[in-house]
Amino acid sequence: AQKVTQAQTEISVVEKEDVTLDCVYETRDTTYYLFWYKQPPSGELVFLIRRNSFDEQNEISGRYSWNFQKSTSSFNFTITASQVVDSAVYFCALSEEVGVDSNYQLIWGAGTKLIIKP
Amino acid sequence: DAMVIQNPRYQVTQFGKPVTLSCSQTLNHNVMYWYQQKSSQAPKLLFHYYDKDFNNEADTPDNFQSRRPNTSFCFLDIRSPGLGDAAMYLCATSMGSTDTQYFGPGTRLTVL
Numbered sequence: 001a002q003k004v005t006q007a008q009t010e011i012s013v014v015e016k017e018d019v020t021l022d023c024v025y026e027t028r029d030t031t032y033y034l035f036w037y038k039q040p041p042s043g044e045l046v047f048l049i050r051r052n053s054f055d056e057q058n059e060i061s062g063r064y065s066w067n068f069q070k071s072t073s074s075f076n077f078t079i080t081a082s083q084v085v086d087s088a089v090y091f092c093a094l095s096e097e098v099g100v101d102s103n104y105q106l107i108w109g110a111g112t113k114l115i116i117k118p
Numbered sequence: 119d120a121m122v123i124q125n126p127r128y129q130v131t132q133f134g135k136p137v138t139l140s141c142s143q144t145l146n147h148n149v150m151y152w153y154q155q156k157s158s159q160a161p162k163l164l165f166h167y168y169d170k171d172f173n174n175e176a177d178t179p180d181n182f183q184s185r186r187p188n189t190s191f192c193f194l195d196i197r198s199p200g201l202g203d204a205a206m207y208l209c210a211t212s213m214g215s216t217d218t219q220y221f222g223p224g225t226r227l228t229v230l
Binding site: 033037043044046047050095104105106108109111 | 158206210220
């Protein structure tokens with residue numbers, strides 16, 4: 001069963017529109033971490049945000065905002081007033097304990113390709 | 119600036135010819151990871167080191183090996199590259215296993 005679901009394979013919007021990228025996760029752990037990464041065409045994965053399971057506060061960073069809701073197991077990402085430079089693949093990831101010895105690993109969603117048209 | 123560096127950025131090798139990719143970090147992080155990413159897919163963890171403790175993913179082919187001679191450097195050796203090994207190889211580091219992973223720019227491997 002897929003543990004991190006990014007149902008939107010590709011989204012295309014016109015510049016200045018707001019856009020929300022969905023992420024739904026599945027875990028039995030009470031302690032886990034959620035991440036968003038951006039991967040522009042250059043290929044480098046750029047860290048955007050980390051959230052632990054005990055912190056449900058929403059976060060805003062400039063034009064970016066994140067909505068973490070444990071009740072629906074979702075961690076959605078919104079870009080306000082999108083710009084062409086926001087065009088990239090965005091990955092949501094879940095870090096949960098694997099095996100023993102407090103070993104945590106990232107479980108990645110399939111990614112959402114965001115295209116911002118000028 | 120503290121960072122994760124990968125060399126080379128682009129690597130071309132021939133089918134079956136061994137190749138080594140390198141990663142270095144100035145973050146002084148304990149954990150180093152190697153991921154393989156193929157086109158339009160999420161990164162796939164190959165292995166990671168927690169300090170000198172090596173952890174191999176169960177489905178990582180034996181063709182892939184890794185070395186971490188010191189805290190700052192980690193190498194990925196592909197002993198006999200096949201056409202299916204053409205991919206982007208990403209190195210990442212984190213302080214601990216629950217902490218944020220920071221990625222290098224990647225090495226794009228082409229196998230002819």
